Amino acid sequence: MPRTCGTVGPVTRVGVLGAGRMGLPLVRRWTAAGFDVLVHDPAPVDVPVHPLAEVTSAADVLVTVLPGAAEVAAVVPGLDLRPGTVWLDLTSGDPRTTGRIAQGFASRGVGTVAAAMGGGPPEAADGTLDLFVGGASADVERVAPLLAAVSRSVRRLGEAPGAGQTAKLVANLLWFAQSVAVTEALLLGRSAGLDPAVLTQALAGSAGDSAFLQRHAGALLAGDHLTTFGLDRCVEELEVLERMAQDAAVPFDLHRGVLDLHRQALAEFGPVPGELLAAHLLQLRAGESFTGPRG
Incomplete structure (x- = not known):
């Protein structure tokens, strides 16, 4: 019917x-x-x-x-x-x-x-x-x-x-930013002798908590790059947002750094699936891996 x-x-x-x-x-x-x-x-x-x-x-x-x-x-x-x-x-x-x-x-x-x-x-x-x-x-x-x-x-x-698309892009923008911010924070904590898994648990409910920490920190710590979405598509979405910010003459300083890091990851790994490859690049640069012993 x-x-x-x-x-x-x-x-x-x-x-x-x-x-x-x-x-x-x-x-x-x-x-x-x-x-x-x-x-x-x-x-x-x-x-x-x-x-x-x-x-x-x-x-x-x-x-x-x-x-x-x-x-x-x-x-x-x-x-x-x-x-x-x-x-x-x-x-x-x-x-x-x-x-x-x-x-x-x-x-x-x-x-x-x-x-x-x-x-x-x-x-x-x-x-x-x-x-x-x-x-x-x-x-x-x-x-x-x-x-x-x-x-x-x-x-x-x-x-x-396009209103819904704008909201979804902004949600993704914040997710990409949180993925690299959490990675940098955990690398810093690890350099001071803290276990990343223990630090992640300690951050739960704190002022530094986030949806990324709650839902995706486990994948980050396990070395799962989240291969359901292409790295090139991540960069594409971030570039759309950069152009929108330029057209509207609104600040994009913090997130331009997030975009640049994802561009560098794309240059390093190519257009392969992996939403957490920018986070992986940060670990490589630090000479650390959350899945292995401290370097």
């Missing part, structure tokens, strides 16, 4: 561009929830794929789950969507790119919602993503059942389509 959303008619067919590590589990959840899903992906995937023109012409909601802002900018503006369609972008993209594309779509009667995803493939498969959502209320209402099928929380940031 079709799911009726908002006041503009039922969402009977969902088009999805991108069935990779994040897109594929989302497709499976929407299919299991009873949506009619058509997928397009240029690479071989584990679900039936359809020509791009067929997917875009048939979709009531077109979902993009692409690697980054560059792919969105290259693919989406030229899509021929029917008036009344909603473009739902789940990419952690550039809110300025999203805004420009949304403007063009609006002139053709196509709505835009951007819902940047917090979480990785396991959360996508379990339907426990945290979504940071921006878009006009009527458009968000229309795609709400799709969002509900894959998330545990929907954080509404405003009417601008």
Whole structure:
């Protein structure tokens, strides 16, 4: 039975561009929830794929789950969507790119919602993503059942389509900064004779506590580089934020150092998966490893 959303008619067919590590589990959840899903992906995937023109012409909601802002900018503006369609972008993209594309779509009667995803493939498969959502209320209402099928929380940031993407980028900015700040602090403590694991426990609940310490210090101490996201994509997100800060003439001094360190890690290790490779670079420079004896 079709799911009726908002006041503009039922969402009977969902088009999805991108069935990779994040897109594929989302497709499976929407299919299991009873949506009619058509997928397009240029690479071989584990679900039936359809020509791009067929997917875009048939979709009531077109979902993009692409690697980054560059792919969105290259693919989406030229899509021929029917008036009344909603473009739902789940990419952690550039809110300025999203805004420009949304403007063009609006002139053709196509709505835009951007819902940047917090979480990785396991959360996508379990339907426990945290979504940071921006878009006009009527458009968000229309795609709400799709969002509900894959998330545990929907954080509404405003009417601008890129508002949710901005919030997610800022959240990632703080995470990247905490990852290197915690690493430097633990290296300093270790140089004074403190066990990093004991120091981490002592910091819990202190003025220096953070979500990074609570959730990811274990991975840092175990030498787990968190290989669910590419180092090149980390740098890409930080560079988007740097350009946003430059355009708005707001300070970015502290976080420019975070960006520079991640660029150095990218030069050292290449575009490989690893969100904690900048932290690993700091350990190499210190001649220390949290997984081994003191140097």
